[in-house]
Amino acid sequence: MKIYAILDHPGYNRTLPGVIEKWKEAGHVVKPDMYYDPEKAKWADVIFGEYIQGGVVHAVNDENRKTPIFIRGIDIDIYFGHFAGIDWDRCAGVFFINDYMKDYALDIYRRYQKEPKCPVEVVHLGVDMDKFIFKKKTPGKRIGWLNRLWTGKGIEFLLEIAYKMVQYDKEYTVEIVGDTNEKWVLKYINEFLSRNKLQDNVKHITGVDDVNEWMDNIDYILSTSMKECMSLPIAEGMAKGIKPVIHNWWGAETLYPGDLIFQTSEQACNIIMEDKYDSDFYRQYIQDRYTLDSQVKKLNKLMGIK
DSSP: OEEEEEOSSTTTOOSSHHHHHHHHHTTOEEEEESSOOHHHHHHOSEEEEESSSTHHHHHHHOTTOOSOEEEEEOHHHHHHTGGGGSOGGGSSEEEESSHHHHHHHHHHHHHHTOOOOSOEEEOOOOBOTTTSOOOOOOOOSEEEEESOOSGGGOHHHHHHHHHHHHHHOTTOEEEEEOOOSOHHHHHHHHHHHHHTTOTTTEEEESOOSOHHHHHTTOSEEEEOOSOOSSOHHHHHHHHTTOEEEEEOOTTHHHHSOGGGEESSHHHHHHHHHSSOOOHHHHHHHHHHHOBHHHHHHHHHHHHTOO
16 A cells, blocks of 8 residues: 655654554555655555644645545644644544543534544554563662653753752762753753752753663653653653653543652652552553554554555
8 A cells, every 4th residue: 555644754753653664564655754745645545644734734735635634633733723724524534642632622623613524533652562672670760851852841840850859869860861942941951950969960961862772771751741642752661661750741640540640849759769660560551552553553444554
C-alpha cells in the first residue's frame, strides 16, 4: 500500500517515526513530508496527517484531493483550536491521542460546526517495547527530565523540585535534557543553579543520541509539564522499569496510576523518596496499554491498511 504521511516536523517529531518504520517493515511504501504535496496525494492510496495544523490543514482543504485522509490531533491542536477550523467530514477519520482531548474537541466542534459524520476515534501513542529494554531497578538517587525546554513544560516547577531534593539529600542528582529557542529559559536555569549552588547536583544537556541508553542511568523519570497528550518520555521510562513522577496535568489521572501523580513539589519529592518501587509493574502497565504494535494495529484497522 502507498501511504503519504504528513508530519509536523520530520526529524523532530517523535510520535510518528516508529509507526512509519512498522509500515515499511510490513512492505508498505511510505512518503513522509512536512508540507502538503498534491502530487504525493495523487500517488498515495491513503494519507495520514499527524497534528491538525500546517500541511495537514492544506491537505484537508484541497478540493481536488481524491485520496482519503485520516488526521490525528495532539494537545497543541486542542489549545490552539486548529481542529475547529476545518470540515471533519472532508476526512475519512479524525483521531485523537486520548479520550479527554477527543471529548473536548468534539464538544467544541459540535458547538461551532456540526455533528461530524466521519469516524472520531482515540488512537494512543505507543512505545517500541523492543527498543526500550527492561531493567529491574530499585530506589536510587538519579532523577531524569527529558522534554523540549519551553515554559509549557514547567521549568520553574522542575527547578523547585530539584532544589528540594538536594536539600533533603545531597546525593540526589538531576539531569535535564532539552533544547530551546527561548534563550531566557537557559539563562533562568543557569542563574537558578548558580544562586542556589546546585551546579554539582543538577546538570543540563541539550540532547542525547539514544534515549534508551540515557535512561539506563536514571532511577526516576520526572514530568513537570502543564499539558500533555501522553508524555512519551514517561511511557518510555516506565517500559524500561523506571519509576515515573508525573505532574497532574489535565487528564494525567486517566492515563497513569494515581499514586505516581503529584500536585505539589512536596508531593513529588515524597514519591521519589518513598520506598515503593516496582519495575515489573511499570513495564507491564505500558505493555497492557501503550505499545507501538497496538498503536499500529489500531491505525491499520481504522485506515484499511492491510
